[in-house]
Amino acid sequence: MPWIRACAGGELEEGDAVVVPSEPPVALFHSDGEYHATADTCTHGQFSLADGFVEEAVVECALHSAKFCLRTGKALTLPATEPLRTFPVRVEDGEVYVEIDDAMIKEPVS
Numbered sequence: 001m002p003w004i005r006a007c008a009g010g011e012l013e014e015g016d017a018v019v020v021p022s023e024p025p026v027a028l029f030h031s032d033g034e035y036h037a038t039a040d041t042c043t044h045g046q047f048s049l050a051d052g053f054v055e056e057a058v059v060e061c062a063l064h065s066a067k068f069c070l071r072t073g074k075a076l077t078l079p080a081t082e083p084l085r086t087f088p089v090r091v092e093d094g095e096v097y098v099e100i101d102d103a104m105i106k107e108p109v110s
Contacts, residue, residue, distance in 0.1 A: 017050040036070035043082035
């Protein structure tokens with residue numbers, strides 16, 4: 001599986017997220033000084049988690065308030081019961097990369 005550039009290391013502030021160009025979409029979160037990548041779509045109701053509230057490695061969906069652990073993808077609160085898929089993240093030379101399946105890439109790997 002290839003590594004795709006998600007953003008520059010200083011580009012994403014604490015508590016922010018960016019959507020990685022992939023299908024289905026992947027979200028990269030910056031929380032507690034770490035980067036975490038998960039599926040961007042809430043498993044309860046088709047809504048972008050990158051638009052949610054992020055704190056202490058947990059994202060809360062802005063649509064129905066379901067919460068997910070960014071480290072494991074585990075659904076922490078109802079109405080969500082299904083976990084999120086998570087993806088490996090690495091920081092190299094000041095750039096943040098996410099490892100995703102070849103078939104998911106929408107743009108060339110940089």
